Amino acid sequence: MPSATSETDNSPRTAVIGLGAMGLPMAQRLAAGDFPVTVFDIAAERRAAAVDSGADEAVTPAEAARGADVVLLAVRDQAQVDSALFGETGAADALRAGAVVVLTSTVGPVAARATAAALAERGVRLVDAPVSGGPTRAGNGELLIVVGAEPDALATARPVLERLASTLTVIGDKPGDGQALKAINQLLAGVHIAAAAEAVALARGLDLDPRTVIDSLSQGAAGSFMFADRGPRMAQVYEEAADAVEVRSRLDIFVKDMGIVTGIAKDAHVPVPLASAAEQLYLLGERAGLAARDDSSIVTVLSPNAPNAPEGAGQ
Structure with a gap:
C-alpha cells in the first residue's frame, strides 16, 4: 500500500x-x-x-x-x-x-x-x-x-x-531497549532531585539563604543539572508559595517512574538503595498532597513552613 x-x-x-x-x-x-x-x-x-x-x-x-x-x-x-x-x-x-x-x-x-x-x-x-x-x-x-x-x-x-x-x-x-535506558536516566534524575531537596532543606535548617547556596554550589563539583534547574524553584517555594511555582514536571511522574526503576531493578536482582529511598520521598510527597505540583515542591516534605503548602507538607 x-x-x-x-x-x-x-x-x-x-x-x-x-x-x-x-x-x-x-x-x-x-x-x-x-x-x-x-x-x-x-x-x-x-x-x-x-x-x-x-x-x-x-x-x-x-x-x-x-x-x-x-x-x-x-x-x-x-x-x-x-x-x-x-x-x-x-x-x-x-x-x-x-x-x-x-x-x-x-x-x-x-x-x-x-x-x-x-x-x-x-x-x-x-x-x-x-x-x-x-x-x-x-x-x-x-x-x-x-x-x-x-x-x-x-x-x-x-x-x-x-x-x-x-x-x-x-x-x-x-522495543523495551529504549525503556530500559530511560529507566536508568530516571534513576539518576530522581535521585538528583531528591539530593537537591535535601541540600536546600539543610541550608534552611542551618539558616543559610537557599539561593546563595544554590548559586554557589551549582558552579562546582557538587553541582548537577537537576540541582541547578530544580534548586531555584525549590527556593521559590519559600519565597512565594508552593502553588506559585510553574508545574514543569509533576511530582507524581516521579512516583510512577521511580516505581518502574525499583521494579525492574528487583527483577534484575540489582540493589538500588538510593533509588529506593528517593521513591519513598516521592511517595511521601504524593501522600502530602503534592502529586499535581511541580516535583521541586518535594523539598517541603523535608523542610516545612512554605507559604500555602498542603497540610502535612509545608505547615
Missing part, C-alpha cells in the same frame, strides 16, 4: 495523541516543520492550541491515526497507552499495515514489549522512544530520545524523531 506521506516533501504523515506538557510542544514543533500533523487530546483547548500551530484536529484517537504513517503517543502511563491504542475509539485498528507507533511515554520494558506484541498482531510496528528534556526543549527540538526499534520501523519514524531530538541514541533493535 502506498505511503501517505506529504506530496510536497517526504515528511511522514503523523498523528500526535496526547497533548500534555510534552505532547503539545512536540506537535507544535512537527507542525512548524511542515509535517502533516493530526492531533487528539481529551482537552479541546489543547487541540485548539495545536491547530493554531498548523495541525489538524481529530475527536478520537482512531480519527487521528487514520491514514497516518507515524502515530506519536505522548500520554502519562500504560493505562493511557492501552486506552489510546486499544480502547473503543483507539488508534490501533485504524492504522494501515506497516504504520509505526512511536511510544514516547515512560512505561517500562515489560509494558513496551507487550504493546509491541499487541500492535504486531495488527501489522503495526512499535518504536520504543521515551523522551527527556521538558516542554521547552520539546518545543525547540532539543530532546534526548533513546530508541529501541527494528531498523525498518526506525527508518519510518526517524524524520519525526530527528525533528524533535538534539540527541538521538539507538540503544537496541527491539
